[in-house]
Amino acid sequence: MTWAENSTVRATGRLVIVAVFTATAIQNCASSLDSGYRVPGIVVAAVAGALIAWQRVPWYVAPVVITAATGIFGWVLLPLLALVLFDLTVQRRTNIALLFSAIAIAVTAFAPAQATPQAIEISAMIIILALPMLAGMWVGHRRKRIAVLNDEVARLKHERSLGEDRARAKERARIAAEMHDVLAHRLSIIALHSGVLEAKSATLPAPIGDRLTLLRNASTQALSDLRDLLGALHESPEDLPTRPVLVDVDDLTEQARAAGQDVTLVVDGTSADAPVAHQLAVQRIVLESMTNARKHAVGGSVTVRLTYGPPVTTVSVDNTLGSASSDAAPSGYGLVGLRERVLALGGEFEAGPTDEGGWRVSARIPHPHPVEQDWQEK
Known part of the structure; x- marks a missing residue:
């Protein structure tokens, strides 16, 4: 298992990335916002980072909160907004990610905590937000492809297992058929000779005649049991060998x-x-x-x-x-x-x-x- 397939490693890596981006947003708030917005911006950045890290909340909570906060505090929250857009595109919610990014760019122009951004700043925001969305689309497509391949591998393994089970069952049936051919021949010889000797039992001691009768009956019953057993082990007698199977x-x-x-x-x-x-x-x-x-x-x-x-x-x-x-x-x-x-x-x-x-x-x-x-x- 590679590090990317280990859920614990992936979760830890995500938490580290969220912490770094949250710290960057907090630093932006502390250095760029006016004194009246500085503390609220830091608090909002910390809460938004916690919402991204805590994945048990509904998927739409973090995007809504961070987009609204961007409308108040401006570009300083772009690192967290980039993370949110990345998550949305990984989840294959690309249209929703585009909508939130458009809203964020539009409301940033009216953010009361900062001066109105220039055209070059708007262009930079578009590029900054486009990159994580492109990366998220690639990661989402790759995860979907891996999931499809894993399902295909699991299906092939299951089919292989079923094929092996059928092969083992067929081999057991073949063994039964082969042993039937060999043992039936030998038992029939025993039954034949014991029958011949039984016909002359009048000239033999009584205990020997009784043993011969018992031997003939037992061999005849064994032949019948062999046929019944073969029928129980195989449902398609036409598939079984119809000629002697013992070849040198x-x-x-x-x-x-x-x-x-x-x-x-x-x-x-x-x-x-x-x-x-x-x-x-x-x-x-x-x-x-x-x-x-x-x-x-x-x-x-x-x-x-x-x-x-x-x-x-x-x-x-x-x-x-x-x-x-x-x-x-x-x-x-x-x-x-x-x-x-x-x-x-x-x-x-x-x-x-x-x-x-x-x-x-x-x-x-x-x-x-x-x-x-x-x-x-x-």
Whole structure:
């Protein structure tokens, strides 16, 4: 925050300026007015300065009082009148400021406390009063422009926040759809095999047959729960993937190379070493990063490094400096969605420029602790 934006500093600065101009008016009264008008002029100057400093009075009080006082005491109160005219023009009351200045100049010619001013003195008064009005008009316009820009910035921030919220919600729905595709397949296999074994339960001990029935019913119910959960998390099923979503990163990089992109893939471990949720996150990060590189770093190279762990799955995608594509769309909320996905898995996500001028996207996702189950045979 600059000093001009600090309300306390601005208020203090205004009080100092009012004090200086009031002191100048008082000095004018003490040195220029006749003895019969000297003390009243000093008192009026002090009161007028207090009215300008005390901004809780109605806006028209100070202009009226100082204009009337100028009609009595003359040009000695011009410093305070200049302040009043400045305030009026800052408040975008330019027509009213012109009216008060015209009245002040006219009544000064008949001020009983001073001799009738000459034409050159009238011209000087006009210039003295015109300068603060011009300055006030400039300050008022600038403040209005700053207020408009601040409102625009606040609106853009709000829209950005709403866009990020929508991106996070969309990513959560995507996660639900992807996990549905993967888990539904595995649960259906469990239900199928448990059903086959249940059909042969007559040749198995009764406790094992009961367990098989329970397993089949539980897997069938889990499939139904998955469908219900997916419907609750997303209101537009037509937007969700309709094909298997688990794609190997090798295939993604090969497709990118076929499209002419320079991609290097370095893998430590195999995808089977990581949970399915980690594999999906890695796939999304690599796909989004390579897409961004194609749009914003044409001609640059991309290096993908994967470590499947355990104990952690790590992925980093670095692209070197390149030129922006001529049809590149403005940056969206892809990184917001990636961050939401990684944080949902308890990981860490970073994205930003490198020292060499490129861009890096990286994530570190810890593996879940293994759950040990004790089975007792009956």
